Amino acid sequence: MRKQNIFYALFFLGFVFLVFRNWFLAPQIIGGDWPYLFDEMLKDYSFFFSLWNPFQGNGFGGMVPFYSLGVFHGFTVFLSQTFHITWSIAYKFSWFGLFIGLSIFSSMYLLKTVLPRAKFWQQIFASMVFSTNTYILMVVSGGQMGVALSYSLAPLVLARFIKLIDHSVASNKNFQFFPPIAGSRFGGTIFNFQLALLAGLVLAIQVMFDPRIAYISMIAVAIYMILNLKKNILNTFSPLEALARWGYLILNTFIIPGFVAVLLHAAWIIPLMVTRINPIDILGDAYAGTGIVKFLSFASFSQSFSLLHPNWPENIFGKVGFMKPEFLLLPILAFTSLAFVNKLKDKQEKLYVLFFVFLGITGAFLAKGANPPFGGIYLWLFTNIPGFVMFRDPTKFYLLAALSYSILIPYSLFKISSRVSSIKYQVLSRKIGIHDAYYIIPATFLALWIFLINPAVFGQLGGTFKKHDVPKEYVELKDFLYNQNKYFRTLWVPRQQRFSFASNIHPSIEAEPLFGTRSAEMIAKKISGEQEKSLLSELSVKYILIQYDSLGEQFLEDRKYSEKQRMEYEKELDAIPWLKKIQSEKITVYETPFKKDHFSLDKAGKISAITINSMHYILTVSIDKPQYLIFSEGYSPYWVLKKSQETIPSRKTKNGLNSFWLDQKGKYKVEISFSLEKFYNYGRIISLVTFLTVIFFVLLYFLRKKY
Numbered sequence: 001m002r003k004q005n006i007f008y009a010l011f012f013l014g015f016v017f018l019v020f021r022n023w024f025l026a027p028q029i030i031g032g033d034w035p036y037l038f039d040e041m042l043k044d045y046s047f048f049f050s051l052w053n054p055f056q057g058n059g060f061g062g063m064v065p066f067y068s069l070g071v072f073h074g075f076t077v078f079l080s081q082t083f084h085i086t087w088s089i090a091y092k093f094s095w096f097g098l099f100i101g102l103s104i105f106s107s108m109y110l111l112k113t114v115l116p117r118a119k120f121w122q123q124i125f126a127s128m129v130f131s132t133n134t135y136i137l138m139v140v141s142g143g144q145m146g147v148a149l150s151y152s153l154a155p156l157v158l159a160r161f162i163k164l165i166d167h168s169v170a171s172n173k174n175f176q177f178f179p180p181i182a183g184s185r186f187g188g189t190i191f192n193f194q195l196a197l198l199a200g201l202v203l204a205i206q207v208m209f210d211p212r213i214a215y216i217s218m219i220a221v222a223i224y225m226i227l228n229l230k231k232n233i234l235n236t237f238s239p240l241e242a243l244a245r246w247g248y249l250i251l252n253t254f255i256i257p258g259f260v261a262v263l264l265h266a267a268w269i270i271p272l273m274v275t276r277i278n279p280i281d282i283l284g285d286a287y288a289g290t291g292i293v294k295f296l297s298f299a300s301f302s303q304s305f306s307l308l309h310p311n312w313p314e315n316i317f318g319k320v321g322f323m324k325p326e327f328l329l330l331p332i333l334a335f336t337s338l339a340f341v342n343k344l345k346d347k348q349e350k351l352y353v354l355f356f357v358f359l360g361i362t363g364a365f366l367a368k369g370a371n372p373p374f375g376g377i378y379l380w381l382f383t384n385i386p387g388f389v390m391f392r393d394p395t396k397f398y399l400l401a402a403l404s405y406s407i408l409i410p411y412s413l414f415k416i417s418s419r420v421s422s423i424k425y426q427v428l429s430r431k432i433g434i435h436d437a438y439y440i441i442p443a444t445f446l447a448l449w450i451f452l453i454n455p456a457v458f459g460q461l462g463g464t465f466k467k468h469d470v471p472k473e474y475v476e477l478k479d480f481l482y483n484q485n486k487y488f489r490t491l492w493v494p495r496q497q498r499f500s501f502a503s504n505i506h507p508s509i510e511a512e513p514l515f516g517t518r519s520a521e522m523i524a525k526k527i528s529g530e531q532e533k534s535l536l537s538e539l540s541v542k543y544i545l546i547q548y549d550s551l552g553e554q555f556l557e558d559r560k561y562s563e564k565q566r567m568e569y570e571k572e573l574d575a576i577p578w579l580k581k582i583q584s585e586k587i588t589v590y591e592t593p594f595k596k597d598h599f600s601l602d603k604a605g606k607i608s609a610i611t612i613n614s615m616h617y618i619l620t621v622s623i624d625k626p627q628y629l630i631f632s633e634g635y636s637p638y639w640v641l642k643k644s645q646e647t648i649p650s651r652k653t654k655n656g657l658n659s660f661w662l663d664q665k666g667k668y669k670v671e672i673s674f675s676l677e678k679f680y681n682y683g684r685i686i687s688l689v690t691f692l693t694v695i696f697f698v699l700l701y702f703l704r705k706k707y
Helices: 002-019 021-025 069-082 087-114 120-131 134-141 145-172 189-209 211-234 239-264 266-275 279-285 291-296 301-305 325-340 347-367 375-384 394-421 426-432 440-452 472-482 511-515 520-528 530-538 563-574 677-706
Strands: 489-493 508-510 541-546 580-584 588-591 599-601 606-613 616-623 627-634 639-643 646-649 657-662 666-674
Touching: 002 021, 002 120, 021 087, 069 087, 069 189, 087 120, 087 134, 087 145, 087 347, 087 394, 120 394, 120 440, 134 145, 134 394, 145 189, 145 211, 145 239, 145 394, 189 211, 189 239, 189 677, 211 239, 211 347, 211 394, 239 266, 239 677, 266 677, 291 375, 301 325, 301 347, 301 394, 325 347, 325 394, 325 440, 347 375, 347 394, 394 440, 489 511, 489 520, 508 511, 511 520, 520 530, 520 563, 541 563, 563 588, 599 606, 599 616, 616 627, 627 639, 639 657, 646 657, 657 666
Parallel strands: 489 508, 489 541
Antiparallel strands: 541 588, 580 588, 599 627, 606 616, 616 666, 627 657, 639 646, 639 666
16 A cells, blocks of 8 residues: 555656646746846845835835735745855745645645545545646746745645634533633643644734735635534534633634734734724725726636636636536536435534535635626625725635535545445456456546646646746846946836846836826827926936837737837837937837936935935935935835934925925934834734744644644
8 A cells, every 4th residue: 555655646746747847947937927036136135024115116115015925035035045046946946846845735634634534545636636726727827926825825724723623612512611720731721722823823824925815714714613613512502602602612713813823924014003004905995896806707607616717728817718618527526525425424524525515616606706696796795895805806716616626526536436346347347457446436537637737737838837038138138237336217118027127226117107108109208298307307217118028928919919019119219309229129228317316405415325224224414505305215204314313204295205304504414214114123023922932832732742
């Protein structure tokens, strides 16, 4: 049996390598939303992420609503710099490799949690369904690795909460309002507390990668808790006792783990609380109303029910594929598990099967969004349920269907195989030369799965699955910009390309969001306008560039690259007399006459600046008359200037930047800082203390479990 399991493991690892081979073999992973970073850009990144990000706000700088993912990015940079390994190897290991490893491990862990007697080949199939279905393949091909890593943790999160709920329910049967101090470790209360801390820790890690996926995972937890309450509490105890036990279960399941997760993310939550910024509201305000939900509801119910991503396999936004009827075999196989429920003697196993059946139906229904049937229900949820505003794109609810099918399909395969092998097919056995039909069904499913995702197997997927090279023109441009030590910005028309270079002293901005238009003619008029010239001067825009669209992502006509569109931008900018064209090959570069720095004065004077970090600067200012000091970052009332014992708040300029009134002539030192930095530091201390405390109790939990 052990040799057999080794064969299964090697086969599965070979299959995984075949599907994700470009991640291992290509020099760089390029595609979708996955950013490309030159080695020189990594020097601006720190293990401790910054509260104020200079790259936010279209290069003006700004706070990030959810920036805990920056911790993990900083960790990857730390690995690269500390161990002197190339950036591509670092991110392949800590992002893409971690996704593969976590999705395999956590899906197997969930199956073993709910089906302890599951065979190894069932675990393999659970992992195969969860880590290589069409939904997650489209996510990772699009480079959405934050979503992918959070997705890969979902089975582990669900498994830990199932363990917590099951143990809490078991201890609830001997529930006492004041459990005895002596004997049985507080009636199981301490053990439940340790389980709750562990659940809170894995939830916090999932939130770090993507809060939306964590939200969906907790929906699955809530569904399981409700089913468990009905089975083990509401049908067993009186209403008053049931209410008390319900409260006890909610405390263990949601309040303690949720409190732990919040404390672990205090570094970014506390500044948002101080500013009264609700990150969920920010996500919702970007597209008001339910119209965007209807637009983004690409999946039909038949597609979501069949675990078929609507954009499979091209993954082109808005291009919805036809329903592929062969995918209907997946829900048929998954829900075949219901045929075995009534004969189960193990009531807990029956509960698990019914839970995952309900979870699959719920996920399929929500993933279709506003589409029939009953699309109005999703719109009502989007409008009325707190947090649902994050799901303008309903396809993220495919996670629930993936969790369901990754458990139900291996379960059904085992039950069907056992039933088939128990029947003596003498004729069949002689014909195919076997004595046991046990493995016929799993082998058939394996062939079906390979057929369903054959575009991935045969290397036909795009995005991160397709090999791309870094154009030498962008390497040369990077060298040209990097070798200039003075501060300036670059303006890309209409948008920058993924290979464009940017740094803390050379931020990049894009013309389309800056001027609110993509028209070549209108952008040229905006650039040459007096008000816009003043803005570009204050922003110290030294170069205006038109990208070389090497991947055919920007200048498109009927989804095909159009050189004509690109030439229109060059023609319009050529007509602006004060722009000096210094390069006209694949990347067109114009030089402007603007010479202002990161800090400037509105009148005569001198400035010398030292950058501590993106939230802290020390300046030496010499002026002969009172005037404004201009700080060319996006305005925030939390930027302050300290001069001796005086604190001067920022004032918003007409161009939306920061300015500070200096009312004394002379030469003196000033300090400009982001005042929320202290709250960020407080939160970081709280997060660290919470993390160490949780780790201590988790270690106690595993030690107790061992002995």
